[in-house]
Amino acid sequence: MSLRVYTHSACIAHATGEGHPERPERLGAVIQALRDQMPEIDWHEAPRATRGQLLRVHSEALLRAVLDSGATESMRLDPDTVLSPESPEAALRAAGSGIAAVDAVMAAEVPVAFCAVRPPGHHATGGEAMGFCLFNNVAVAAAHALERHGLDRVAIVDFDVHHGNGTQAIFEAEPRVMYLGSHQAPLFPGTGARDERGVGNLVNLPLPAGTGGRAFREAWSERLLPELDAFQPQLLLVSAGFDAHWRDPLAQFQLDGGDFAWLTGELHAIAARHAAGRIVSTLEGGYDLRALQEGVLAHARALLGAPVSPGQAPE
Numbered sequence: 001m002s003l004r005v006y007t008h009s010a011c012i013a014h015a016t017g018e019g020h021p022e023r024p025e026r027l028g029a030v031i032q033a034l035r036d037q038m039p040e041i042d043w044h045e046a047p048r049a050t051r052g053q054l055l056r057v058h059s060e061a062l063l064r065a066v067l068d069s070g071a072t073e074s075m076r077l078d079p080d081t082v083l084s085p086e087s088p089e090a091a092l093r094a095a096g097s098g099i100a101a102v103d104a105v106m107a108a109e110v111p112v113a114f115c116a117v118r119p120p121g122h123h124a125t126g127g128e129a130m131g132f133c134l135f136n137n138v139a140v141a142a143a144h145a146l147e148r149h150g151l152d153r154v155a156i157v158d159f160d161v162h163h164g165n166g167t168q169a170i171f172e173a174e175p176r177v178m179y180l181g182s183h184q185a186p187l188f189p190g191t192g193a194r195d196e197r198g199v200g201n202l203v204n205l206p207l208p209a210g211t212g213g214r215a216f217r218e219a220w221s222e223r224l225l226p227e228l229d230a231f232q233p234q235l236l237l238v239s240a241g242f243d244a245h246w247r248d249p250l251a252q253f254q255l256d257g258g259d260f261a262w263l264t265g266e267l268h269a270i271a272a273r274h275a276a277g278r279i280v281s282t283l284e285g286g287y288d289l290r291a292l293q294e295g296v297l298a299h300a301r302a303l304l305g306a307p308v309s310p311g312q313a314p315e
Ligand SMILES: [Zn+2]
Pocket: 160, 161, 162, 241, 243, 284, 285, 286
């Protein structure tokens, strides 16, 4: 079995400026690691999302702000979130990758797909770009699965170290979508308390700074994975951030590649039980290049069902 990966050179061209943690080198490092270490990958060019696909979750005003500014130099949409002249194309390709991946797994062309894209998406709300995110890539994919494929139960699993406030805000009143994940608290963006349950479709597990692999696995085993299993998702979407790695400079979890592999293996088993194995995973955060490579490789191998030992970062 091969892993399908969607990416596009426009996603590297999205320029955030000197010293910005969400930098083009991140995606370069991910692609290099996957090319070097996983020759079985089936690479696909990410298509553009259409305006109609974006409008399922985003406002016309946000589309105009991101796509129609005509900017010839970089500007900030918020203190952290940069729009460069290259960004509209990157944002369209990043959102379009999830659409194409959902179509591919729903057509049973492949069971699993990974979207190696930037900008990331999970902080973007329906109406606002924020936290390095322009469009909410995973939310656009989920809405496509509901509308185009008629699914009733789509799960979005978010293991980025930050809470996916945008994804939550978009789906908090949508019972066909479960949003479930852990994150460091307190930390940006400050949302994701346990009592944020939406219409019973949100499962938030805040964990303290310093959380290591053992506590992380226990939390997922006891609180999150049983809820996901009980939801019986027909499709698993993953907001795959690797900033919970111990090397990451923006947060203080202590995970390693083995932890990402373990969690992905658990998700693989749940997808096999309920969703004919269908998983579409999308890159979110991860700001240390070596940790990002180690995390993505561990995740990608486990998406294929391979047992993974920790510490397989390329030297
Ligand atoms: Zn993050």
